[in-house]
Amino acid sequence: MSRLAGHCVVAQSGGPTAVINASVCGVIQTALKHPEVFTGVYGANHGILGVLNEDLFDLGKEDRAVIDALKRTPSSALGTCRYKLKSIEKSRVDYERIVKVFKTHDIRYFFYAGGNDSMDTADKISQLAGQMGYDLVAIGVPKTIDNDLPMTDHCPGFGSAAKYAATSVMEAGRDTEAISAKKDYSAIVEIMGRHAGWLAAATGTAHRDEKDAPHLVYLPEVAFSIERFIADVRDVIRQVGFCVIAVGEGIRDDKGKLLAEVGGQFAKDAFGHTQLGGASETLREIVENEVGIKCRTIKLGNCQRQAMHFASLTDVNEAWQCGAAAVEAALAGHNCKMVTLVRGGNGPEDYSCSTGLADLSSVANHEKLVPRSFINQTGNHITQAMRDYVMPLMRGQAPIDIGPDGLPIYPRLRGFAIPKKVT
Amino acid sequence: MSRLAGHCVVAQSGGPTAVINASVCGVIQTALKHPEVFTGVYGANHGILGVLNEDLFDLGKEDRAVIDALKRTPSSALGTCRYKLKSIEKSRVDYERIVKVFKTHDIRYFFYAGGNDSMDTADKISQLAGQMGYDLVAIGVPKTIDNDLPMTDHCPGFGSAAKYAATSVMEAGRDTEAISAKKDYSAIVEIMGRHAGWLAAATGTAHRDEKDAPHLVYLPEVAFSIERFIADVRDVIRQVGFCVIAVGEGIRDDKGKLLAEVGGQFAKDAFGHTQLGGASETLREIVENEVGIKCRTIKLGNCQRQAMHFASLTDVNEAWQCGAAAVEAALAGHNCKMVTLVRGGNGPEDYSCSTGLADLSSVANHEKLVPRSFINQTGNHITQAMRDYVMPLMRGQAPIDIGPDGLPIYPRLRGFAIPKKVT
Numbered sequence: 140m141s142r143l144a145g146h147c148v149v150a151q152s153g154g155p156t157a158v159i160n161a162s163v164c165g166v167i168q169t170a171l172k173h174p175e176v177f178t179g180v181y182g183a184n185h186g187i188l189g190v191l192n193e194d195l196f197d198l199g200k201e202d203r204a205v206i207d208a209l210k211r212t213p214s215s216a217l218g219t220c221r222y223k224l225k226s227i228e229k230s231r232v233d234y235e236r237i238v239k240v241f242k243t244h245d246i247r248y249f250f251y252a253g254g255n256d257s258m259d260t261a262d263k264i265s266q267l268a269g270q271m272g273y274d275l276v277a278i279g280v281p282k283t284i285d286n287d288l289p290m291t292d293h294c295p296g297f298g299s300a301a302k303y304a305a306t307s308v309m310e311a312g313r314d315t316e317a318i319s320a321k322k323d324y325s326a327i328v329e330i331m332g333r334h335a336g337w338l339a340a341a342t343g344t345a346h347r348d349e350k351d352a353p354h355l356v357y358l359p360e361v362a363f364s365i366e367r368f369i370a371d372v373r374d375v376i377r378q379v380g381f382c383v384i385a386v387g388e389g390i391r392d393d394k395g396k397l398l399a400e401v402g403g404q405f406a407k408d409a410f411g412h413t414q415l416g417g418a419s420e421t422l423r424e425i426v427e428n429e430v431g432i433k434c435r436t437i438k439l440g441n442c443q444r445q446a447m448h449f450a451s452l453t454d455v456n457e458a459w460q461c462g463a464a465a466v467e468a469a470l471a472g473h474n475c476k477m478v479t480l481v482r483g484g485n486g487p488e489d490y491s492c493s494t495g496l497a498d499l500s501s502v503a504n505h506e507k508l509v510p511r512s513f514i515n516q517t518g519n520h521i522t523q524a525m526r527d528y529v530m531p532l533m534r535g536q537a538p539i540d541i542g543p544d545g546l547p548i549y550p551r552l553r554g555f556a557i558p559k560k561v562t
Numbered sequence: 563m564s565r566l567a568g569h570c571v572v573a574q575s576g577g578p579t580a581v582i583n584a585s586v587c588g589v590i591q592t593a594l595k596h597p598e599v600f601t602g603v604y605g606a607n608h609g610i611l612g613v614l615n616e617d618l619f620d621l622g623k624e625d626r627a628v629i630d631a632l633k634r635t636p637s638s639a640l641g642t643c644r645y646k647l648k649s650i651e652k653s654r655v656d657y658e659r660i661v662k663v664f665k666t667h668d669i670r671y672f673f674y675a676g677g678n679d680s681m682d683t684a685d686k687i688s689q690l691a692g693q694m695g696y697d698l699v700a701i702g703v704p705k706t707i708d709n710d711l712p713m714t715d716h717c718p719g720f721g722s723a724a725k726y727a728a729t730s731v732m733e734a735g736r737d738t739e740a741i742s743a744k745k746d747y748s749a750i751v752e753i754m755g756r757h758a759g760w761l762a763a764a765t766g767t768a769h770r771d772e773k774d775a776p777h778l779v780y781l782p783e784v785a786f787s788i789e790r791f792i793a794d795v796r797d798v799i800r801q802v803g804f805c806v807i808a809v810g811e812g813i814r815d816d817k818g819k820l821l822a823e824v825g826g827q828f829a830k831d832a833f834g835h836t837q838l839g840g841a842s843e844t845l846r847e848i849v850e851n852e853v854g855i856k857c858r859t860i861k862l863g864n865c866q867r868q869a870m871h872f873a874s875l876t877d878v879n880e881a882w883q884c885g886a887a888a889v890e891a892a893l894a895g896h897n898c899k900m901v902t903l904v905r906g907g908n909g910p911e912d913y914s915c916s917t918g919l920a921d922l923s924s925v926a927n928h929e930k931l932v933p934r935s936f937i938n939q940t941g942n943h944i945t946q947a948m949r950d951y952v953m954p955l956m957r958g959q960a961p962i963d964i965g966p967d968g969l970p971i972y973p974r975l976r977g978f979a980i981p982k983k984v985t
Contacts, residue, residue, distance in 0.1 A: 214736035310868035313637035535966030545956030
């Protein structure tokens with residue numbers, strides 16, 4: 140290799156997942172194999188904020204067993220953030236500060252695991268560094284349970300969240316079935332997904348036969364009709380005797396108004412995103428008042444992105460591969476790319492997956508929604524195409540370490556701080 | 563054996579659990595070994611309602627592999643109910659109808675898996691049958707994730723729910739820790755338990771070190787003080803930088819008023835129980851308004867009693883043993899008894915468990931609360947005594963069958979209906 144030698148830094152951004160640490164593990168383990176290029180392997184504390192604050196760790200000093208255990212540890216071990224950098228013009232002070240920190244610490248490689256905002260950040264940092272005469276390689280590692288990144292077949296984090304959410308809906312279905320002694324019981328499980336309904340759609344796979352939940356699946360991609368919904372629930376109750384509904388939190392009516400805002404509570408988080416959580420409450424009221432049956436709601440909340448205890452081995456392995464591929468891309472001389480997952484094989488029984496690369500700029504600020512062909516004509520469930528897409532991603536049980544108390548062991552990094560040098 | 567020969571019927575009652583089917587499996591598999599006594603092995607559809615409605619299955623006709631898979635299938639495969647029989651005087655028509663159905667079908671043994679209401683029902687049925695000159699043996703099998711039955715060291719269903727809830731709190735903790743870039747993030751996980759806080763207390767075991775969630779645990783057993791709560795959260799934020807709180811849904815203030823009623827929404831279910839779910843919302847408002855930090859809520863809902871995908875092997879095995887022991891008790895000539903779990907060994911590392919028997923009347927309508935010695939002095943976390951109690955119950959990973967889609971396979975009984983004979 141005749142690559143420019145320098146330190147590399149890896150950071151995590153956005154909502155944590157069960158496997159984003161596996162990606163970081165892939166970055167660290169691969170980078171440590173190439174000390175001739177990566178003279179140091181650093182982590183940034185809480186994403187780009189860690190760079191801005193010059194809050195860096197020396198990951199090379201960590202116990203190698205703990206690094207390896209990142210494959211079996213959920214959430215963002217380096218800490219995450221939702222700090223959004225704007226355009227270079229508007230956030231110039233931040234960008235210049237970042238480049239200064241990189242320069243001061245001889246950091247030449249930046250690996251950023253995150254969603255589309257993070258890809259935009261990584262792209263702009265590399266661009267500005269170049270303009271400032273400092274060679275900085277930025278490679279993105281895809282991450283999101285929402286599965287809404289373009290250019291990649293799917294996103295690490297999605298398969299595990301899908302497996303957990305689908306299983307939870309399946310189990311909630313068995314509960315509702317068992318307690319429906321006098322028939323007419325229903326439950327609504329609210330699934331994460333503000334704009335893209337991938338995760339809610341994935342729960343549809345649990346519906347293997349007529350009795351299996353979810354009987355109805357509603358996604359943000361299809362305008363939600365309250366009248367149609369009432370008719371749907373009545374149909375299921377008549378045919379099955381009980382009804383379990385999976386609903387994406389971001390479902391909207393035909394005017395684009397969030398169902399969460401129609402009836403339930405909602406709020407904005409510190410990042411300005413609408414903090415959803417009311418769609419299921421709105422629907423519960425409709426079911427109880429209009430259909431006249433009892434209805435329970437389940438909101439798995441952040442558990443959906445953390446359930447390492449039932450994560451997909453396929454997902455863990457692919458997440459690791461994405462991290463490794465990011466480092467390999469840098470070694471091969473690429474810059475401003477995001478690693479992508481490329482599906483091979485013919486259909487779900489013949490699934491294979493390799494990695495590719497896409498321009499960061501082609502990923503940044505775009506969202507991939509569930510295609511209409513993955514949703515049935517009535518708009519209340521998924522099609523076989525969606526099943527074929529998601530099934531292979533949920534396969535395999537990711538191993539975890541278990542303590543004498545029967546609970547998982549999720550180690551933490553020690554976080555060996557790099558002394559600050561920037562004034 | 564010189565026992566009275568006749569059919570036996572097994573039924574399930576109350577909230578389903580991950581392991582109540584394992585108990586039914588224990589009953590069926592053991593009863594089928596003794597055809598000289600149990601001339602038929604029946605199931606009642608939806609608990610005592612199935613008897614009242616003469617809605618019975620012939621379990622002897624089921625595929626033996628499916629019977630065995632009940633150990634790996636959550637919820638109540640026979641269906642459950644919350645139909646509460648009152649005193650013999652007040653519900654005489656029901657009781658007489660039940661005895662009539664039993665008599666007509668030559669049912670001499672009734673195995674009822676459920677909580678304390680169910681034990682009361684089983685006790686009264688046997689008594690009334692005796693008064694009517696019909697020998698009927700009633701044996702109860704303990705079941706409840708709430709762990710609130712007296713006379714038994716613990717209840718089948720609790721260990722698995724504890725394992726899942728503790729793990730979910732642990733994982734929610736990692737999420738909160740990772741996203742707390744600017745510090746001051748908090749989350750509240752609301753745990754089932756109207757009167758007894760066993761399950762919320764069990765989540766306390768996930769707090770292995772200072773950073774580990776839950777940092778605070780509040781139970782219905784200790785009067786809740788809003789002032790103390792605010793001070794507790796501030797302390798944790800100061801020391802740890804973020805705060806995850808586990809709270810039993812039934813927490814009450816010093817006047818006995820449910821926190822769920824102080825601020826959040828609540829309702830009554832069809833059974834007359836207050837349908838809680840608002841405690842976490844009430845506390846969230848307090849945290850956001852009084853402590854001034856962002857707070858998320860997680861309500862696992864019915865998932866807590868269904869999470870076969872991460873159930874305790876100890877719990878599954880003990881649930882099966884309770885079912886088997888119920889049949890053995892009947893064979894040994896006992897009547898009006900509930901099987902109990904008797905803890906052996908010295909401490910959690912030396913745990914063993916056998917079964918015993920207690921009078922149904924001593925179990926019926928009593929609740930066992932978390933003892934004060936299991937709760938710390940401040941009333942905001944658990945003690946080592948609680949850890950020692952619950953840890954062995956969560957041990958071992960219960961096996962499940964997994965389909966090609968990566969999701970669990972939970973079979974259903976076919977339900978071979980017994981022709982109705984009662985007019």
